[in-house]
Amino acid sequence: xxxxxxxxxxxxxxxxxxxxxxxxxxxxxxxxxxxxxxxxxxxxxxxxxxxxxxxxxxxxxxxxxxxxxxxxxxxxxxxxxxxxxxxxxxxxxxxxxxxxxxxxxxxxxxxxxxxxxxxxxxxxxxxxxxxxxxxxxxxxxxxxxxxxxxxxxxxx
Amino acid sequence: xxxxxxxxxxxxxxxxxxxxxxxxxxxxxxxxxxxxxxxxxxxxxxxxxxxxxxxxxxxxxxxxxxxxxxxxxxxxxxxxxxxxxxxxxxxxxxxxxxxxxxxxxxxxxxxxxxxxxxxxxxxxxxxxxxxxxxxxxxxx
Numbered sequence: 001x002x003x004x005x006x007x008x009x010x011x012x013x014x015x016x017x018x019x020x021x022x023x024x025x026x027x028x029x030x031x032x033x034x035x036x037x038x039x040x041x042x043x044x045x046x047x048x049x050x051x052x053x054x055x056x057x058x059x060x061x062x063x064x065x066x067x068x069x070x071x072x073x074x075x076x077x078x079x080x081x082x083x084x085x086x087x088x089x090x091x092x093x094x095x096x097x098x099x100x101x102x103x104x105x106x107x108x109x110x111x112x113x114x115x116x117x118x119x120x121x122x123x124x125x126x127x128x129x130x131x132x133x134x135x136x137x138x139x140x141x142x143x144x145x146x147x148x149x150x151x152x153x154x155x156x
Numbered sequence: 157x158x159x160x161x162x163x164x165x166x167x168x169x170x171x172x173x174x175x176x177x178x179x180x181x182x183x184x185x186x187x188x189x190x191x192x193x194x195x196x197x198x199x200x201x202x203x204x205x206x207x208x209x210x211x212x213x214x215x216x217x218x219x220x221x222x223x224x225x226x227x228x229x230x231x232x233x234x235x236x237x238x239x240x241x242x243x244x245x246x247x248x249x250x251x252x253x254x255x256x257x258x259x260x261x262x263x264x265x266x267x268x269x270x271x272x273x274x275x276x277x278x279x280x281x282x283x284x285x286x287x288x289x290x291x292x293x294x295x296x
Contacts (some may be wrong), residue, residue: 024187024190025188025191025192027191028184028188028190028191028219029188029219029223030184033226033229051235053225053226054225054229054235054238054241055218055221055225055241059218060192062193062194062195083208085245086217086218087244087245088243089217089218089221089243090240090241091221091241091242092240093235093238096235096236
């Protein structure tokens, strides 16, 4: 597992973010801030248009170095044994995301380490990602820590 | 977006961020998975989730981070002051849970003429159990 440190991925689907995607995200978390869904009101605000909730950019691309697909998770196509849980997320915000932005996610496995948990050995995987728009402007940085529980087999 | 009524010059250590309440529905969890293109069925397929050892579908952790960001932005009235947010997941959240988000100013310090406000944030469920803790850095 340690050999995964340094594994890098870059992902950009080339699709511009649309107002509807932002509004749907905001609605799903129950955030009724009009800046996220009311174009007219947002135009008259200091933002001069719709903006996205701050964590949207980190959640839109699930193509970090650690890729979660329908079967669970893998890194560089290597399936991970056991159950993967989220440990923590650290976000830094640099700029509001706007409709029309095309996001590129650049990720790197920063660290892999073991700790002894109550139910056996736990493997911690730290994934660092940078999110930029089509102008190369930095929107956010994320440091995500996942916990792999090898003793909890899938299907248990 | 107007400035939050309680946000301004009188912020000091111990100031509380106004509470944010969220009732978690099954539909909302599925909607979040769809709106973030998250294909992992544990957030929308109960049979899959149970086969994985979960008692039901469970909330995608970063939804809690969205709640924390909303909590802070309702307080500041704008996005820009929120510079950093961290969240540590402590317990799973299931449909029907009622979460309350709270926050408190732990430290205020000046650096290069900018006021940095460090806050502790917490999400608790209806049983009083902490499901996530976090820290936010706000600048003024």
